[in-house]
């Protein structure tokens with residue numbers, strides 16, 4: 001899977017490309033990342049990429065020409081990739097969206113800065129507009145890394161233990177179960193006995209019950225959307241009874 005990111009701050013991607021799951025995936029060639037700086041596509045001595053907004057108002061707007069040229073260069077290098085612009089005006093992404101994104105051969109991600117980009121660039125040269133949530137950031141670089149991280153995790157072989165991705169929260173439409181590690185007792189708090197008992201079937205059932213119960217407590221709308229099997233409903237009923245006891 002190939003990612004091309006158009007960004008004024010390529011240096012922000014250093015750690016992302018060198019460390020952790022994403023760094024390993026890129027190093028091992030499971031994914032590739034190419035960065036394109038719009039300033040390299042300017043022709044004036046000041047390498048101008050932004051200008052004042054028509055109609056007045058605060059801040060600056062990114063100009064069409066440098067972005068258009070950077071997108072064209074990225075499209076030439078990655079002809080199978082579609083262009084996505086990260087902005088609060090876009091489709092808010094969830095795990096289902098990340099699965100769709102990871103199924104594509106590649107993406108050209110446009111990371112905006114300032115007040116955003118000239119609308120004519122979006123209308124004429126962007127295929128999709130995505131948001132990582134209803135809040136305003138200083139740039140699209142972190143959203144680009146969020147999207148690439150979530151997608152790369154889904155690539156076969158990207159995670160040490162294949163199950164990790166499947167058991168990630170939201171992968172099965174549920175929140176994740178609680179996790180524990182050594183020591184077994186700390187500040188008087190014990191690890192749930194089932195997790196140290198060695199009965200793998202009981203552990204699996206406990207984890208599913210906890211995931212169902214937490215989703216019911218914290219994000220009930222996710223349960224509505226997902227639906228439950230008879231067995232899952234029984235586990236949840238058991239959790240709810242214990243919760244109210």
Ligand SMILES: Nc1nonc1C(=O)N[C@@H]1CC[C@H](O)C1
Pocket residue numbers: 086087088112113114115116130131132133134135136137138139140143
């Ligand atoms: N939320 C988001 N999801 O994707 N992108 C954003 C976001 O806040 N972008 C900033 C808005 C102006 C600045 O150009 C960059």
